[in-house]
Amino acid sequence: MVNIQPVEPNYSAVKIRVNDAKTFNLGDSNVNNGVYNATDIEVNRPSVYTYPNVDTLMAYNMPKINVPKPNVTTTEAEKELTFKAAPKKVEIVPAVEIKPEVDIQEVTENLSSQDFDVQAKQLHDIVKAAGAKEDGAKPYITPETFEALVGIIKKDNSNMPQPTPEQDEARKKLKENLIAADKAFAEGVDPKTFKMPHDMSEEETKLALTLTPFEQVDRNKTYALAVTALLAKAYADGVEKHSGNVVPLTDLPGASAMVDVLRKENNPDVRMTALDSLRYISRPEYKEELVTIFTLAAQDKDPKVSQYAAIMAVMLSGVEVNK
Numbered sequence: 140m141v142n143i144q145p146v147e148p149n150y151s152a153v154k155i156r157v158n159d160a161k162t163f164n165l166g167d168s169n170v171n172n173g174v175y176n177a178t179d180i181e182v183n184r185p186s187v188y189t190y191p192n193v194d195t196l197m198a199y200n201m202p203k204i205n206v207p208k209p210n211v212t213t214t215e216a217e218k219e220l221t222f223k224a225a226p227k228k229v230e231i232v233p234a235v236e237i238k239p240e241v242d243i244q245e246v247t248e249n250l251s252s253q254d255f256d257v258q259a260k261q262l263h264d265i266v267k268a269a270g271a272k273e274d275g276a277k278p279y280i281t282p283e284t285f286e287a288l289v290g291i292i293k294k295d296n297s298n299m300p301q302p303t304p305e306q307d308e309a310r311k312k313l314k315e316n317l318i319a320a321d322k323a324f325a326e327g328v329d330p331k332t333f334k335m336p337h338d339m340s341e342e343e344t345k346l347a348l349t350l351t352p353f354e355q356v357d358r359n360k361t362y363a364l365a366v367t368a369l370l371a372k373a374y375a376d377g378v379e380k381h382s383g384n385v386v387p388l389t390d391l392p393g394a395s396a397m398v399d400v401l402r403k404e405n406n407p408d409v410r411m412t413a414l415d416s417l418r419y420i421s422r423p424e425y426k427e428e429l430v431t432i433f434t435l436a437a438q439d440k441d442p443k444v445s446q447y448a449a450i451m452a453v454m455l456s457g458v459e460v461n462k
Contacts, residue, residue, distance in 0.1 A: 240278050241268075241278035241279060243278075243279075243281050243283055243284060244283075246261060246265070246279065246283075246284060246287075247283045247284060247286075247287045249261035250262070250284070250287035250288065250290070250291060250363075251287050251290060255352065255355035255356060255358075255359055256355070258291060258359050258362075259355075259358065259359055259362060262291075262359065262362040262363060262366050263362070265279055265366050265369075265370075266365070266366060266369065269369055269370075269373070276369060276370055276373035277373065277377065279370055280370050280373060280374045280377070280392075282392075284370065285367065285370070285371075285392040285393055288363045288366060288367045288370075288393060288396075289367070289393060289396045291359050291360060291362075291363040292360055292363050292364060292367070292393075292396045292397075292399075292400060293396065293399070294356050294359070294360065296352065296353050296356035296357065297405075299351070299352040299353040299356060300351045300352050300353055301351055301353040301354075302351055302353075302354070305346065306346055306347065306349075306351075309339070309343045309344070309346045309347035310347045312336075312337040312339055312343070312347070313337075313339065313344060313347040313348070315336050315337060316335045316336055316337055316339065319335060319336050320333070320335070357406050357408070357409055360400075360404075360406075360409045360412070361408065361409055361412040364397060364400065364409070364412045364413055364415075364416045365412065365415075365416060367392075367393035367396065367397070367416065368393070368397070368415075368416035368417075368419040368420050369419075370392070370393070371391050371392050371393045371394060371420050372419060372420045374386070374391070374392060375391060375420070375422070385422075385424045387424075388420075388424075388425045388428050388429070389428075391420065394417075394420065397413045397416050397417050398413075398417070398432060400412075400413035401413050401414070401432070401435075401436045401439075401448075407439075407441035407443065407444050410436075410439065410441070410444050411443065411444055411447060414433070414436060414444070414447055414448055414451060417429060417432065417433075417451075418451055421455065426455055426456075429451075429455055430452050430455045430456055433448045433449070433451040433452035433455065434448075434449075434452045435448075436448035436451075437449035437452055
């Protein structure tokens with residue numbers, strides 16, 4: 140039985156009177172059978188009282204209730220455990236860096252390198268990659284790549300070291316040796332009895348084969364012209380394939396650099412390469428402009444350049460190439 144003794148409450152509340160309280164013997168069973176065992180309390184006409192202060196506590200004389208210890212794990216309790224779960228090891232998988240198919244920054248840095256052999260290798264790698272698959276040239280078609288290629292084409296090498304007389308002489312000897320060797324091979328001469336026209340030391344042969352900076356720049360110009368033509372044609376073909384439009388020759392990346400070579404370049408071999416590059420990118424829509432360019436180039440002071448340009452002009456006038 141619950142005995143409640145109020146001690147002058149001083150707060151606003153509902154006053155509850157308990158009439159004829161009935162007590163049930165709960166016994167020792169603590170089985171939860173879905174029935175709540177409690178004192179039946181009947182509340183009749185509750186009245187509301189207003190109390191000015193909240194300074195007085197209520198005293199309750201209640202039977203002792205055994206509250207079970209909370210089922211929580213503490214540091215002390217863990218000491219008594221015979222089994223402790225091992226901490227789960229979290230495996231951290233390092234992030235995989237997704238790199239583009241071609242690192243254009245690296246490509247342009249190589250093309251702009253002051254080491255002309257690095258330039259040459261990068262130019263060779265572009266040609267190799269472009270020929271490896273149908274869209275192999277596509278990753279290289281960027282403004283940065285074309286800018287670097289044009290930089291190589293326009294490189295001024297007029298003040299760079301050129302071959303010395305000793306180097307020219309060594310190359311002459313090497314050339315004559317190679318011609319004689321080819322002739323002897325074609326005639327079936329026994330290599331054991333064959334004698335070269337010139338005895339050349341290892342140092343002399345190395346001197347003959349070494350390119351001067353002047354020659355390296357000209358070599359890279361020819362490479363760059365070929366690569367520019369390769370990428371420009373891939374670009375024009377790609378635009379036409381996806382949009383049906385034809386890029387004008389004047390808007391084709393690198394085309395103006397090729398034309399400038401015909402007007403400004405001193406080395407006739409480089410000018411010949413420029414003619415080949417323009418022929419490679421030719422298409423019916425460019426015929427009129429290219430015929431004009433080749434006709435002007437036919438007046439070149441070098442006989443082989445002028446002759447080649449004249450042939451190209453005639454061919455384009457009557458035949459549409461690279462349809």
